[in-house]
Every structure is written in structure tokens, then in C-alpha cells.
Amino acid sequence: MSNGSESRAVSSRPEPAYIPAMTRSFVKMNGAGNDFVVIDALGAPFRPTQDQITTLADRASGEGFDQLIAIEPSDAADAFMRVWNADGSMVETCGNALRCVGWLLMEAKGSDRVVIDTAAGPTTASRAGDHRVTVDMGRPRLDWTEVPLAEEMDTRGIELQLGPIDAPILHTPGAVSMGNPHVVFFTDRQDDAFVTGSGSLVEHHPLFPEGVNVGFAHVLDRGHIRLRVWERGAGLTKACGTGACAAQVAAVRRGLTDRKATVVVDGGELTIDWDPATDHVLMTGPVEVERTGTLPF
Ligand SMILES: N[C@@H](CCC[C@H](N)C(=O)O)C(=O)O
Numbered sequence: 001m002s003n004g005s006e007s008r009a010v011s012s013r014p015e016p017a018y019i020p021a022m023t024r025s026f027v028k029m030n031g032a033g034n035d036f037v038v039i040d041a042l043g044a045p046f047r048p049t050q051d052q053i054t055t056l057a058d059r060a061s062g063e064g065f066d067q068l069i070a071i072e073p074s075d076a077a078d079a080f081m082r083v084w085n086a087d088g089s090m091v092e093t094c095g096n097a098l099r100c101v102g103w104l105l106m107e108a109k110g111s112d113r114v115v116i117d118t119a120a121g122p123t124t125a126s127r128a129g130d131h132r133v134t135v136d137m138g139r140p141r142l143d144w145t146e147v148p149l150a151e152e153m154d155t156r157g158i159e160l161q162l163g164p165i166d167a168p169i170l171h172t173p174g175a176v177s178m179g180n181p182h183v184v185f186f187t188d189r190q191d192d193a194f195v196t197g198s199g200s201l202v203e204h205h206p207l208f209p210e211g212v213n214v215g216f217a218h219v220l221d222r223g224h225i226r227l228r229v230w231e232r233g234a235g236l237t238k239a240c241g242t243g244a245c246a247a248q249v250a251a252v253r254r255g256l257t258d259r260k261a262t263v264v265v266d267g268g269e270l271t272i273d274w275d276p277a278t279d280h281v282l283m284t285g286p287v288e289v290e291r292t293g294t295l296p297f
Helices: 004-011 050-057 095-109 155-162 192-203 241-253
Strands: 024-031 034-040 067-072 079-085 113-117 123-127 132-136 171-177 181-186 213-221 224-231 260-265 268-274 281-286 288-295
Touching: 024 095, 034 095, 034 288, 050 067, 067 095, 079 095, 095 113, 095 123, 095 132, 095 241, 095 281, 171 241, 181 241, 192 213, 192 224, 213 241, 224 241, 241 260, 241 268, 241 281
Parallel strands: 034 067, 079 113, 181 213, 224 260
Antiparallel strands: 024 034, 024 288, 067 079, 113 123, 123 132, 132 281, 171 181, 213 224, 260 268, 268 281
């Protein structure tokens, strides 16, 4: 029969602070086509090198993803979500990943609502149907950079400072932070060559020393925007959640859409509702689990 002194003897053995995982399992997920490798780092720290991330992100030889996501412990929330782009850069947040991580946490906890902390601040995710999640993305920031183009860029400014954009610019472009930085151009030119060429030009422009996500938005009517986004550190993706919020905020500010609109992206649709009562942007969209796997590190 065991007694207190025996158990004390066992627990007093020196133990390592944590036992490093030899391999690590992951869940491959996507939100409207924007895809992620999601790691459970609640029990053991996960700090991949830039080389490991870019190798893993490769769609030909690795698992392939737009962003790598780690779910970490948090004192202030249900979890902390860490985000790396496919190029290995660590960034503030990711809207589509917040829906995926929110869904995973709600499934694990059997709850309908969770709080997820990020480097951009805490967010709340709640169920909005089967494999659908709403995330409260908080208040948009319109003063995130002091460059002359910041809040109300004009077409002449773009020509002078960003180089010619080879497309009709239909409305004044906007700069919006959803915790991460976005510029939004309103144009009906959205072909791959244009989005890739102009997107990479603007992403690396000296006006944006931290880089920027670049949206190309075509307003279809007061309730619909067709959007393609060249993402900082990831290139052209099938969807960008924070980009959809930024496009809708910029469109509302220009009187082009109602406060609630559908943003049509390459991989599906996102509903974006900029609540006038709270000034918060609510994003609703799908969550998909593709498969599970094991990382080699
Ligand atoms: N796909 C994301 C945004 C991911 C980060 C972005 N590329 C950045 O560098 O800020 C989303 O759904 O919001």
C-alpha cells in the first residue's frame, strides 16, 4: 500500500523543465481556402527556425500552407495564437486562422465561445453554425502609419509614390489596420498578373517598412465586394480574413457598401459586419479540417 512518504520520494526526483517533443502532430485546416498547419503548443514550447518554416510551407516538397499557427497557453484567455507567414516571418494576427483555432478550442472545451489572445490583442470566437465561426476582430485602426498615404491616399499619390498601378483606380484607396497592416485599392482589374505584380511592388515599398498586405477590391453592389489579396509574407492567397475586414471598412468609409456585406474571395465567402454600436468588425465564415499529420521536428 502506498503512503505519503513514498509518493514524496517519487516526486522529489529531479525532472527536466519539460521533455522536448521528438515529433509533433498537427492539424491541416483552412478558412475559405486560406490554409494553415496548426500545432498544439499548449504543453511544450514550439519555436521553429525560419528554414524549418519555409521548408514545411513548400507546396511541392513540404506540407504546404499560407500560415503556420501555434496554439499556446495564456493567462488572460483560453489560448494564445502565434502566427508565422509562409516566408517564416512572425506576424500579429490572422483572421481566417482565428476562426479555425476558435473552432478547435470550442470543440475541445465543448463550449460555444472562446477568447483567443494574439500579438494584436484578444479576440472572441463564437459558433455561427456547423463549421462556421464568428470572430470579433475589434476596432479597425485608421491611423496605423504616419506616411502621407496613410488614411486618405489619393490616386496621384499612388502614381507618384508607389509607381504606376496599371489599372483604373475607381475610388480613393485606403489604409486600415486590423491588428496587421493593409492597403486596399478599389479597382475592377483583379487578374493574377496584375495582383501579383502590383501586390509585390506595394508590399515591399519603402513607405511600409514592416511590409503591408495589399487588397484589390471590386465593389459589386452595396452588399458585395469581390476581393483578392496579395498577403505580406505569403503572396496571393485564396482568402485573407483581416484583408476582407479592411476592404469592408474602407468601402463603408467611402459610402460604397452597407455596414454588413459579403466579401467574395477565391476560396469562398466571408460576411463582414462593422457594428456601428461598438465600432467592432465581426467576421463570419467557414472552417474546414483537411487532415492530420506529424512534423519531422
Ligand atoms: N491570412 C491572414 C493574414 C495572415 C498574416 C498576413 N499575411 C500579415 O503578414 O499580416 C488573414 O486571414 O487575416
